[in-house]
Amino acid sequence: MKTIKVRLKERSYDIVIGAGLLSKTGALLQKLGLGKDAVVITNKPLLGLYKRDLETSLHKDRFTVRFELVPDSEKAKSSNVALKLASRIAAYDKKRSVFIIAFGGGVIGDLAGFVAAIYKRGVPYVQIPTTLLAQVDSAIGGKTAIDLNIAKNLVGAFYQPRMVISDISLLETLPARQIRNGMAEVIKYGVIKDRQLFAFLEKKYSDILRRDKESLEFVVSRSSRIKVNIVEHDELDKTGLRAVLNYGHTVGHAIESASSYLSRYNHGESVAIGMAVACDIASKLKLTSPEVCERIKALIKKAGLPTKITGLNLSKICGSLAHDKKFVRGKNRLVLPVSIGKVKIIDGVPDRIINEAIKKNLKNG
Ligand code: NAD
Ligand code: GLY
Numbered sequence: 001m002k003t004i005k006v007r008l009k010e011r012s013y014d015i016v017i018g019a020g021l022l023s024k025t026g027a028l029l030q031k032l033g034l035g036k037d038a039v040v041i042t043n044k045p046l047l048g049l050y051k052r053d054l055e056t057s058l059h060k061d062r063f064t065v066r067f068e069l070v071p072d073s074e075k076a077k078s079s080n081v082a083l084k085l086a087s088r089i090a091a092y093d094k095k096r097s098v099f100i101i102a103f104g105g106g107v108i109g110d111l112a113g114f115v116a117a118i119y120k121r122g123v124p125y126v127q128i129p130t131t132l133l134a135q136v137d138s139a140i141g142g143k144t145a146i147d148l149n150i151a152k153n154l155v156g157a158f159y160q161p162r163m164v165i166s167d168i169s170l171l172e173t174l175p176a177r178q179i180r181n182g183m184a185e186v187i188k189y190g191v192i193k194d195r196q197l198f199a200f201l202e203k204k205y206s207d208i209l210r211r212d213k214e215s216l217e218f219v220v221s222r223s224s225r226i227k228v229n230i231v232e233h234d235e236l237d238k239t240g241l242r243a244v245l246n247y248g249h250t251v252g253h254a255i256e257s258a259s260s261y262l263s264r265y266n267h268g269e270s271v272a273i274g275m276a277v278a279c280d281i282a283s284k285l286k287l288t289s290p291e292v293c294e295r296i297k298a299l300i301k302k303a304g305l306p307t308k309i310t311g312l313n314l315s316k317i318c319g320s321l322a323h324d325k326k327f328v329r330g331k332n333r334l335v336l337p338v339s340i341g342k343v344k345i346i347d348g349v350p351d352r353i354i355n356e357a358i359k360k361n362l363k364n365g
Helices: 022-030 044-060 079-092 106-121 132-138 168-173 176-193 195-209 213-233 242-246 249-258 267-284 290-302 314-321 351-360
Strands: 002-006 013-018 037-042 064-069 098-104 125-129 143-146 155-158 163-167 333-339 342-347
Touching: 002 213, 013 213, 022 044, 022 125, 022 163, 037 044, 037 079, 037 106, 044 064, 044 098, 064 079, 079 098, 079 106, 079 143, 098 106, 106 125, 106 132, 106 143, 106 155, 125 132, 132 168, 132 176, 132 213, 163 168, 168 213, 176 195, 176 213, 176 242, 176 267, 176 290, 176 342, 195 213, 195 290, 213 242, 242 249, 242 333, 242 342, 249 267, 249 314, 249 333, 267 290, 267 333, 267 351, 290 333, 314 351
Parallel strands: 013 163, 037 064, 037 098, 098 125, 125 163
Antiparallel strands: 002 013, 143 155, 333 342
16 A cells, blocks of 8 residues: 655644555544544445445444435536535534545536535545545645636635545446546646656556556556646645646536536546647647647547547637636637656647637548
């Protein structure tokens, strides 16, 4: 078991990473003084797979356990679901000391973290991420959110968990498409900060896709460290340091929103296309070389992720882009690759160049 410390003064916490950690959940939480009554927010498929193991572990350390189920899709990140959850927790929370466990992927992590932030103006919560994407990214750093119809993640709060338990064994039941989904964020870390990680991915991508435990543990640890280092220096996304995590996310979020968060593109697939589009923009602006772009796109493809957009048109994507919360006073802000391991934040990229790059990556269908 590896432990990574997130140092944020009184909001500091540990990320523990390893295989078979679910059965140790009760023991890991015991010393945190969270309260005795765990409310586990999860969905039906995950409940079917892991209820017994999680409940047994929590009971062993004398926690009471209540499961709260939410829909299994991005639609769970809605005001309706969040407020219903808060009401159900309030009805249960009489003479108890409740804390929340987010048990799921990024959808459940973002939603449960948001409910923890707003219920009673904040109750403790713990992240047990069950997808690769959530283990390497969304469970870390305290960004919690729900979506509005016009764009994703528009309502939210910075609210740090008290612990993150990343059990690599949970990834055994994850569908293959979801492993690829998480790979998009891992590739992102390679491009923005870590050329050794990028080179590792180029060599070992097939081991990761077939869930080799050692490779998975390596990419979860390495990615977590990169994110922790960034969050420790810019917790509230104020200095521009944390903004580099948005590489691929500006156009990516627009694609995700434009396809109405339905099943065409999941988060990682949208980010993969967004990273490819960002390469073309950087190339056009002469920030990077064609060789760097080709290396990035080649790795995205090797990981089984798309670089081309199907079923959406330019005006739909541009309509969603206008609502990007990363834009400052209506001016766009893009994270663009310079070399492998180095990116630059550029404000006010001409719309013409963005549109051309999106068009170049449109595939009719
Ligand atoms: P997800 O949460 O929808 O999970 C994907 C699917 O995998 C779901 O159907 C889920 O039920 C299933 N699943 C999860 N774990 C499983 C397991 N161990 N075995 C079998 N099935 C399992 O998708 P995601 O990609 O994890 O998260 C995407 C969300 O994360 C988006 O809403 C995105 O905005 C958010 N996100 C947030 C941050 C952040 O910093 N807060 C960062 C990146 C992404
Ligand atoms: N996923 C982007 C961030 O945490 O800042």
